[in-house]
Amino acid sequence: MRFQLPQFIETEVKLVGPFTLRQFLWIAAGAALNFIIFTIGGLTWFFILGLPLAAIFLALAFVKINELPLINYIAYALSYIINPHKYVYKNDQKENIQVPPTQQP
Numbered sequence: 001m002r003f004q005l006p007q008f009i010e011t012e013v014k015l016v017g018p019f020t021l022r023q024f025l026w027i028a029a030g031a032a033l034n035f036i037i038f039t040i041g042g043l044t045w046f047f048i049l050g051l052p053l054a055a056i057f058l059a060l061a062f063v064k065i066n067e068l069p070l071i072n073y074i075a076y077a078l079s080y081i082i083n084p085h086k087y088v089y090k091n092d093q094k095e096n097i098q099v100p101p102t103q104q105p
Contacts, residue, residue, distance in 0.1 A: 019061075022061075026061035030058065030061075033050075037049050037050045
């Protein structure tokens with residue numbers, strides 16, 4: 001009996017048009033926040049807050065560094081900043097230093 005092995009498991013499936021589900025959710029969240037900013041604050045606050053917010057959400061949706069999403073790098077940076085790190089050198093090798101005996105005249 002032959003079994004079919006899954007292929008291309010590292011690529012995300014395009015669910016919503018040309019976007020993956022993760023990309024679509026980032027874009028939808030940014031659009032929803034921009035809509036709220038526009039309806040509450042008006043056009044002035046939309047240009048002040050909405051356009052930089054849109055750029056951030058588009059970067060979170062599309063930017064990849066070394067084939068990892070930008071949100072992973074942000075999480076790594078926050079964990080590095082928040083978690084205490086202490087580097088201690090521990091020598092595992094035991095050195096046997098032998099001193100030659102001194103000669104007495």
